[in-house]
Amino acid sequence: MHAEKQLQSKIKLTENTMFWTSQQIGLEYVLALNPDRLLSPCYTALGKTPKAKNYGGWESQQIQGHSLGHYLSALAGFVYSTGNTEAKEKLDYTVKCIKELQREDGYFAGIPSTCFEKTFYSKGQFEVERFSLSSWWVPWYSVHKIYAGLIDAYTYGGNEDALKIVRKMADWAIEGSKNMSEDDFQKMLTCEHGGMCKVYADLYEITKDKKYLVMAERFIHKEIIEPLIQKQDKLQGYHANTQIPKIIGLAKLYEITKKEEYRTAVEFFFNTVVNFRSYVIGGNSRGEHFGPELSEPLERDTCETCNTYNMLELAEHVFAWNRTSDIADFYERALYNHILASQDPETGAKTYFVAMLPGFFKIYCSKENAFWCCTGTGMENPERYNRFIVEEYNNIIYINLFIPSTYTTDDGWKIQINTNFPFEQKAEIKILKAGKNQKCLKLRQASWIQSKKEQDGYTILKEKLVEGESFLINLPMELHIRQTKDKTGNFSILYGPIVLAADLGNKDMPEDIVDNQLVYMNAANKNMPAIKANPLEIKDWIKMEEEDELTFSIKKEATATERSYILKPFFNIHHTRYSVYFNSKNDIENARKKKYESVTVDLIENGKQQSEIEHKYTAQDTEIGYIAEIDSNYRELTTEKSFVSYTLKIEKDVKNKLIITNYGEDSGKIRIIADGKEIGEIKVTGDKGKTFVDNEIIIPKSSKDKVEIKIMSLENSSIKLLELRTVK
Numbered sequence: 107m108h109a110e111k112q113l114q115s116k117i118k119l120t121e122n123t124m125f126w127t128s129q130q131i132g133l134e135y136v137l138a139l140n141p142d143r144l145l146s147p148c149y150t151a152l153g154k155t156p157k158a159k160n161y162g163g164w165e166s167q168q169i170q171g172h173s174l175g176h177y178l179s180a181l182a183g184f185v186y187s188t189g190n191t192e193a194k195e196k197l198d199y200t201v202k203c204i205k206e207l208q209r210e211d212g213y214f215a216g217i218p219s220t221c222f223e224k225t226f227y228s229k230g231q232f233e234v235e236r237f238s239l240s241s242w243w244v245p246w247y248s249v250h251k252i253y254a255g256l257i258d259a260y261t262y263g264g265n266e267d268a269l270k271i272v273r274k275m276a277d278w279a280i281e282g283s284k285n286m287s288e289d290d291f292q293k294m295l296t297c298e299h300g301g302m303c304k305v306y307a308d309l310y311e312i313t314k315d316k317k318y319l320v321m322a323e324r325f326i327h328k329e330i331i332e333p334l335i336q337k338q339d340k341l342q343g344y345h346a347n348t349q350i351p352k353i354i355g356l357a358k359l360y361e362i363t364k365k366e367e368y369r370t371a372v373e374f375f376f377n378t379v380v381n382f383r384s385y386v387i388g389g390n391s392r393g394e395h396f397g398p399e400l401s402e403p404l405e406r407d408t409c410e411t412c413n414t415y416n417m418l419e420l421a422e423h424v425f426a427w428n429r430t431s432d433i434a435d436f437y438e439r440a441l442y443n444h445i446l447a448s449q450d451p452e453t454g455a456k457t458y459f460v461a462m463l464p465g466f467f468k469i470y471c472s473k474e475n476a477f478w479c480c481t482g483t484g485m486e487n488p489e490r491y492n493r494f495i496v497e498e499y500n501n502i503i504y505i506n507l508f509i510p511s512t513y514t515t516d517d518g519w520k521i522q523i524n525t526n527f528p529f530e531q532k533a534e535i536k537i538l539k540a541g542k543n544q545k546c547l548k549l550r551q552a553s554w555i556q557s558k559k560e561q562d563g564y565t566i567l568k569e570k571l572v573e574g575e576s577f578l579i580n581l582p583m584e585l586h587i588r589q590t591k592d593k594t595g596n597f598s599i600l601y602g603p604i605v606l607a608a609d610l611g612n613k614d615m616p617e618d619i620v621d622n623q624l625v626y627m628n629a630a631n632k633n634m635p636a637i638k639a640n641p642l643e644i645k646d647w648i649k650m651e652e653e654d655e656l657t658f659s660i661k662k663e664a665t666a667t668e669r670s671y672i673l674k675p676f677f678n679i680h681h682t683r684y685s686v687y688f689n690s691k692n693d694i695e696n697a698r699k700k701k702y703e704s705v706t707v708d709l710i711e712n713g714k715q716q717s718e719i720e721h722k723y724t725a726q727d728t729e730i731g732y733i734a735e736i737d738s739n740y741r742e743l744t745t746e747k748s749f750v751s752y753t754l755k756i757e758k759d760v761k762n763k764l765i766i767t768n769y770g771e772d773s774g775k776i777r778i779i780a781d782g783k784e785i786g787e788i789k790v791t792g793d794k795g796k797t798f799v800d801n802e803i804i805i806p807k808s809s810k811d812k813v814e815i816k817i818m819s820l821e822n823s824s825i826k827l828l829e830l831r832t833v834k
Contacts, residue, residue, distance in 0.1 A: 113264050115187045117492040120510035123526075125491045128446060129188070132488025135454030136180045137192055138473075141200045144174045145207075147216035152207055162475030163621055167719075168243035171216015174200075175251025176482030182255070182263035183489030197263045201256070205267050212278030214271065215249045217242065226282040230290040236345060236730055237715040239297040249275075250300030250351075251482065257308050269312065276309055280321055288324075295327040298348040298715075303327075303355025307362060322359055327352050334371035339378050342398055343732025343739065345715060346391035347479070349375075350416040357423035369427065376424050379417065380436050385462055386588050386598040386686065387447070387605055387676060388440025389414045393714050397737045400591040402462070404687050406627050409460040414444045415483040422494055425506075429499060431563020434506040435553040435603075437494055441507070442528070443605040445487050447677040448480075450619070456484025458623040464685035465610055465632030467618055475621035496521070502546045503571075504564060508533050508581060517541040519571065525581075528604050528675070529654060533579040540573035547571055554602045555582060585644050585658075596687045597641050599648070599673060601656060606673040608634060608660065610683035618681060624720050628706040634671075634685035639664035641690050648673065698798065705833045707762065708755035712827040713739035721752040727819075733769060733826070735796045740769065740826035743776065748819035754832045756813050762805040764815060767829035770794030774823025778803050779816040790825060798828060805832065 119126040146160035147170035160166060165173055181197040184190050208214045221242035225232045232240045239245055253275060259268035283291065306322035309315070330349055333340040341349065353375045360368035382399045384390045389409025397403060418437060425433040448457040448468075455470035458480040471481045496513040497504045503515070508527040514520050518541030525533035535547070548564040551557060567577050583602030590596040599606045610632050620626070637660075639647040647664035651657045651672070658673040665671070676686060711717040713730040718741070725741065727748040732739050741750055756762040764778065766788060773792030778785050786803045805813060815830065 113186055113262060114189055115492045116514050116516075117187075117495050118512045118514075119187075119492060120512070120524075123510045125446070125509050128449060128451070129488040129491050131451060131454045132180075132449060132485070133184050133188065133190060133193070136177065136184065136485050137190075137196065139177060141177070141196055141203070144177050145200065145203050147171050148174065148204070148207055148214065151216055151218050152209060152214070154207060161477055163472075163477050164479075164481075165216075165477040168217065168245075169248050172248040172251040172479070173477040173482050174216060175253070175255035176485050178252070178255025178263075178268075179258040180485035180489055182258040182261070182265075183486055185264070186262035187489045187492045194263065197259055198265055201259055201265050201268050201271070204256070204271055208271055208274060209278075211281075212274035212276075214275055215245075215252060217245055217248055221245045222279075222282060225294055226286060230287065230293065232294070234293055234296045236296065236348070237298055237719070239294065243719060244298045244300075246294075246297065246299035246302055248300075250302050250305060253305040254301060257305060257312075261308075261312070272305075273309065273313070276306065276318060276321070280317060283324075291324055292328055295325070296329075298345065299325070299327075301351035301355050303352060304358050305355075307355055307358040311358070311362060319362065322355065326356065326359075331356060331371050334375050335367045337370065337374045339374075339382070339399060341375075341378065341383070341396040342734050344396055345394055346396050347394065347410055347413045347416060349396075350379075350413060350420060354416060354420050354423065357420060361423070361426075372420070373424060373427075376417075376420055382591070385409055386439075386600070387443035387460065387462075388417070388436060389444045389460060390417070393711055393739070394716060395714065395732070395739060398734065401737070402590040402592050402594075402596065402687075403737070404462045404464060404596065406461045406463050406466050406629075406631075407459045408462040409444060411444065411448045411457050411460060411480040411487075412483045414440050415480075415487060418445070418490070418494075425494075425497065426499070429497075429504065429562060429564075431550045431559070432553070434494075434504075434550050434563075438507055438552070438603050439605075441491075442603060443676050447679070448484060449488065450680055452680070453619065455619055456481050456487075462686055463631050464634040464687055464689075465683050466629075467612075467615055467683045468680065469623055469626055470619045471623070472619055472621050476623070478623055495523070498545075501543055502548060505535065505547070505549045505567075507550075508579075512538070515541050515545070517543050519545055521547075527581055528583065528602055529656060531581045531583055531602075533581060535567065535577040535579060537571050537573055537575045540571070545571045547577075549577075549579065552581070552603065554584075554586070554600070556584075585648055587641050587644055589641075590687070595690045597690060598687055599644065601658070601675075604656065605676045605686060606656075606658060607676040607679050607684040607686045608671040608688075609674055609679060610634065610671070610685060612682045615681075615683060622720065624716065628703075628709050630703065632683045634688065635666040635669065636689045637664055638666055641688075698800075702765070702831065702833060707757055707832040707834055710752055710754065710830040711739060712741040712750075712829060718752070721754060723750060723752050725750040731826075733796075733828075736769075736798065736828075738769075738798070738828050740828050742826045743774070743817070743819035743823055746819055746822065748823075749816055750827065751814060751816040752830060753812050753814050754830065755811060756805060756808065756832050757834050758809060758811050759807055760834065761807055762813075763833045764803045764805050765829070765831045765833060766801045766803065766817070766827065767798050767831075768801065769826040769828060770797040770799045772825045774825045775820040776823065776825060777818045777820055779818065780805055780813050781808070781810075782814075787820070 142158035146156035149156040224240040256272035303325035310318035520539035
């Protein structure tokens with residue numbers, strides 16, 4: 107793709123329709139951001155004086171600068187999808203500033219280069235963990251976003267300087283890492299590194315310079331990719347969104363090299379995540395990590411929005427190779443029920459997790475201090491709404507999504523999709539203008555329409571298109587349920603592809619636009635009563651209330667408390683408690699969770715990136731891992747010199763309790779220090795089995811609302827810390 111002129115998407119959303127309106131809100135959100143504030147950490151990292159104060163939250167931490175990359179991608183995407191001139195002006199201004207700031211050797215980022223230099227030139231003697239490289243929080247991840255943003259600025263925003271800048275950045279990394287052994291390079295890839303494989307593959311595709319292809323293949327993380335090539339699902343316990351960009355890079359490499367093992371790994375990963383590791387809304391992960399296959403734990407920290415952003419991009423690659431309707435079915439499900447649902451229609455604020463815990467609520471980012479990873483991908487999501495609605499391969503046009511829009515081919519055909527789907531059950535496909543070459547038109551046979559399917563799941567509407575023709579399409583939607591794959595009795599309710607959620611009201615609900623996404627991870631939920639009625643006879647106990655709004659009601663006699671509930675499309679649920687999942691039997695609540703839920707002041711899930719970083723962890727001689735039998739991550743104290751420390755919230759002026767949870771098969775002894783003073787020791791004997799073991803220590807009264815807890819290993823211990831919590 108050449109960037110010599112203003113580029114524009116082949117697909118234009120129809121004005122004043124649902125996705126168009128959401129796209130405009132997303133555009134306003136991005137245009138309101140100050141590029142000088144996003145550039146601020148880059149000035150500081152490169153020894154220059156910033157023009158403005160940097161934003162707060164993650165943009166004031168070691169991951170700062172990542173939002174600049176998302177900002178570039180979002181602006182470029184809005185230029186491409188909407189033609190907005192202000193977005194183009196801000197994009198060009200930002201690239202101009204980057205050009206002026208870039209170091210002579212090509213380095214540019216929001217973080218100092220010292221962590222990379224320690225890694226490049228240490229002859230393998232560098233420290234690395236899943237989320238730390240040479241004592242820095244995911245530096246490649248942060249820098250990758252800027253690489254990707256500059257490539258998008260060139261590819262979709264038409265800025266030639268962006269390509270020159272990113273090539274210099276790419277050459278800096280090649281030069282710095284050229285003397286690293288392959289073993290040391292793979293060791294470096296232990297730490298989350300975003301889509302570095304893909305940016306080098308993209309650069310090769312643009313420039314045809316072989317060195318970029320070589321570097322792209324160096325960035326293949328063998329620990330993850332090799333099992334996938336063998337069609338082995340080893341994903342359990344891994345951080346989910348760390349892996350998806352690696353697979354997107356591999357998909358790009360397959361398209362360049364045609365190496366079949368790359369395609370095998372990509373397709374196996376995609377099918378595994380979509381069919382065995384996803385929730386009803388199309389999202390995946392709990393606490394950002396993959397759990398056991400077929401599990402759908404209903405928790406507060408499920409469905410990280412970044413993951414779905416990346417899974418949709420991956421779906422586009424897989425569809426290009428296979429062109430089957432099941433891929434488009436997933437895309438539709440995730441787009442309507444997660445991505446569309448993840449933006450606040452009032453403020454444009456974005457979600458991090460989308461909770462599947464019944465009775466919880468969505469938590470959105472604040473404008474000034476919450477530049478989470480999902481704030482960044484959330485900037486990009488609305489500009490990507492145009493994608494995948496229509497795709498063309500070999501003069502065959504595939505209608506994938508029923509979104510009102512107009513598609514124009516390279517040779518002049520213009521096709522319009524007219525519909526108010528999902529609020530009406532029909533669509534019209536009109537051929538507005540003929541082009542030069544003959545085209546075949548295919549329509550997806552959606553999985554939620556009960557009809558005989560063609561092998562690829564597409565119906566041929568017309569073998570050879572004719573200008574002026576139109577096709578009326580029926581899209582009959584029915585109420586149906588989706589049972590969870592974990593055999594718990596949980597199920598969800600859908601109308602066609604649209605997930606319906608019970609609106610449980612906002613009484614006593616806390617502020618839901620916040621700086622820190624973890625602030626409510628201990629907050630109480632509101633119970634959704636069990637469904638007494640037969641889920642399979644859904645039409646007997648749910649009735650339509652407002653067809654134009656797709657609102658339904660659950661009859662009161664169907665619930666255990668004999669109370670009626672309103673159901674709405676999940677994408678219209680905002681600033682209220684909700685339930686996406688329902689239970690058809692009265693399961694006994696997990697006793698341990700119930701015991702702590704109402705008294706927990708603060709909670710750390712050891713070994714999980716965000717939980718630990720938000721609690722200011724430091725550690726020495728520890729390892730992180732995952733225990734499949736109990737679906738839990740951990741941080742292990744492995745030597746006599748091992749320690750880990752965190753800052754936890756406590757209640758002031760009263761005694762608090764510290765609950766230290768370890769794995770039941772571990773043995774050893776640990777010492778606990780609070781704000782520099784020893785408060786106790788714990789000895790564990792390793793005879794409790796494969797379970798959580800809770801140990802209690804009293805924290806003395808304090809006038810402060812936080813305490814630094816340090817846990818030190820004593821003797822020859824091997825203790826896996828699973829959770830730390832303070833309770834009142």
